[in-house]
Amino acid sequence: xxxxxxxxxxxxxxxxxxxxxxxxxxxxxxxxxxxxxxxxxxxxxxxxxxxxxxxxxxxxxxxxxxxxxxxxxxxxxxxxxxxxxxxxxxxxxxxxxxxxxxxxxxxxxxxxx
Amino acid sequence: xxxxxxxxxxxxxxxxxxxxxxxxxxxxxxxxxxxxxxxxxxxxxxxxxxxxxxxxxxxxxxxxxxxxxxxxxxxxxxxxxxxxxxxxxxxxxxxxxxxxxxxxxxxxxxxxxxxxxxxxxxxxxxxxxxxxxxxxxxxxxxxxxxxxxxxxxxxxxxxxxxxxxxxxxxxxxxxxxxxxxxxxxxxxxxxxxxxxxxxxxxxxxxxxxxxxxxxxxxxxxxxxxxxxxxxxxxxxxxxxxxxxxxxxxxxxxxxxxxxxxxxxxxxxxxxxxxxx
Numbered sequence: 001x002x003x004x005x006x007x008x009x010x011x012x013x014x015x016x017x018x019x020x021x022x023x024x025x026x027x028x029x030x031x032x033x034x035x036x037x038x039x040x041x042x043x044x045x046x047x048x049x050x051x052x053x054x055x056x057x058x059x060x061x062x063x064x065x066x067x068x069x070x071x072x073x074x075x076x077x078x079x080x081x082x083x084x085x086x087x088x089x090x091x092x093x094x095x096x097x098x099x100x101x102x103x104x105x106x107x108x109x110x111x112x113x
Numbered sequence: 114x115x116x117x118x119x120x121x122x123x124x125x126x127x128x129x130x131x132x133x134x135x136x137x138x139x140x141x142x143x144x145x146x147x148x149x150x151x152x153x154x155x156x157x158x159x160x161x162x163x164x165x166x167x168x169x170x171x172x173x174x175x176x177x178x179x180x181x182x183x184x185x186x187x188x189x190x191x192x193x194x195x196x197x198x199x200x201x202x203x204x205x206x207x208x209x210x211x212x213x214x215x216x217x218x219x220x221x222x223x224x225x226x227x228x229x230x231x232x233x234x235x236x237x238x239x240x241x242x243x244x245x246x247x248x249x250x251x252x253x254x255x256x257x258x259x260x261x262x263x264x265x266x267x268x269x270x271x272x273x274x275x276x277x278x279x280x281x282x283x284x285x286x287x288x289x290x291x292x293x294x295x296x297x298x299x300x301x302x303x304x305x306x307x308x309x310x311x312x313x314x315x316x317x318x319x320x321x322x323x324x325x326x327x328x329x330x331x332x333x334x335x336x337x338x339x340x341x342x343x344x345x346x347x348x349x350x351x352x353x354x355x356x357x358x359x360x361x362x363x364x365x366x367x368x369x370x371x372x373x374x375x376x377x378x379x380x381x382x383x384x385x386x387x388x389x
Contacts, residue, residue, distance in 0.1 A: 026141075026145075028145045028149070045166070046145070050142070066137075066140075073144050073147065074140065074144070076144070
C-alpha cells in the first residue's frame with residue numbers, strides 16, 4: 001500500500017533504520033523486510049531506497065560494504081553504526097510519542113504524560 | 114541489448130559523480146533489477162517498465178527539486194524579482210495541454226518535472242506577472258529588442274549558473290544528472306535556450322509588424338521548441354512512452370492554434386474600435 005508521500009517522507013528513514021537494526025541487508029532486502037514487518041501495509045518505492053541509503057550512509061548512520069560469494073552476484077550490504085542506533089532510538093521515541101498523541105487526539109482522549 | 118543493460122547505460126550517462134560512486138550505484142542497481150527479474154520470472158520488456166518502478170534513469174538517486182531550496186536560500190532577493198521568465202513561455206502552454214491530455218506517468222518525465230514546479234502555483238503566477246511587466250515596460254519605453262531580451266534572460270543565466278553550481282557542489286549521495294540538467298524542471302536548460310530564440314523572434318517581429326504576426330511567430334517557435342525538446346528527450350532517454358509523442362504533437366498544434374486565435378482576437382479588437 002502507498003501512503004501519502006508527505007507522511008512517508010518522515011517515516012521512511014525510521015523504517016529503513018529499523019529494518020537494518022536486525023540484520024545487514026541490501027537495498028532490495030530492506031524493501032522486502034519493511035513489507036514483511038508491516039504485513040504489506042507499507043511499500044517503499046524502489047526508486048526511493050538508494051538515495052535514502054546513500055544519505056544515511058553519508059550521515060554516518062549506516063556503513064555499506066560489498067559482499068561476494070562464489071557463484072553469486074556481488075551485493076552491497078548495509079548495517080547500522082552506533083550513530084545509526086542512536087538515531088533510530090531517537091526517531092522511535094519521537095514517532096511513538098507522536099502516534100500516541102495523534103491517536104489520543106483522534107479518539108477524543110486527553111493524553112496523560 | 115536487454116532492458117536492464119539499456120537502463121543502466123542511460124543511468125551511467127546521466128550520473129555525474131565520482132567514478133567509484135557511479136560504478137557502485139550501477140552495480141547496486143544491476144543486482145536489484147536482476148533480482149526483480151528472477152522474482153517475477155521474466156525479463157523486463159523495456160526501459161519504460163523499469164522506469165515505472167525506479168523513475169527515468171536520470172531520476173534514480175537524483176531529485177533536482179531538492180536542490181531548489183539551495184539557491185532559494187542563497188540567491189539574493191533581486192534575482193527572484195526577475196526569476197527565469199522565459200521558462201513560463203513554453204511550460205505555460207504545456208501545462209494546459211497536459212491538463213487535458215495527461216500522460217501515463219512513465220514517459221511523462223518532462224511534464225512530471227514541470228508539474229512539480231507548477232505545484233507552487235503562486236510562484237508561477239509571480240513569474241508570469243513579472244515577465245509581462247518587463248516586456249510591457251521595455252516596449253513602452255522603446256527599448257531595443259536585444260535590451261528586452263537581455264533584461265529577461267540575463268538574470269536567468271545567473272540563476273542557471275547558480276543552479277549548476279548547487280548541483281556540482283551537492284554531496285556525492287545526491288548524484289548529479291546531466292540529463293536532469295537538460296530536461297529536469299520542465300526542460301529548464303532546453304526551455305531557456307529555446308525561449309531566448311522565441312523572444313528574439315517575438316521582439317524583432319513585434320517591432321516591425323503586427324501583434325498578430327508576432328504572436329503567430331511566437332506560437333510557431335514554441336511549437337518548434339517542443340519538437341526539439343521531444344527529440345532531445347527521445348535521443349537521450351532511448352525509449353519513451355509511445356503515448357508521449359502524440360501528446361506532444363497535440364501540444365505543438367495547440368500552441369500554434371492558441372497563438373493564432375489570440376492574435377486574431379487582439380488584432381480584431383485593435384482594428385475595430387468599440388461602438389460605445
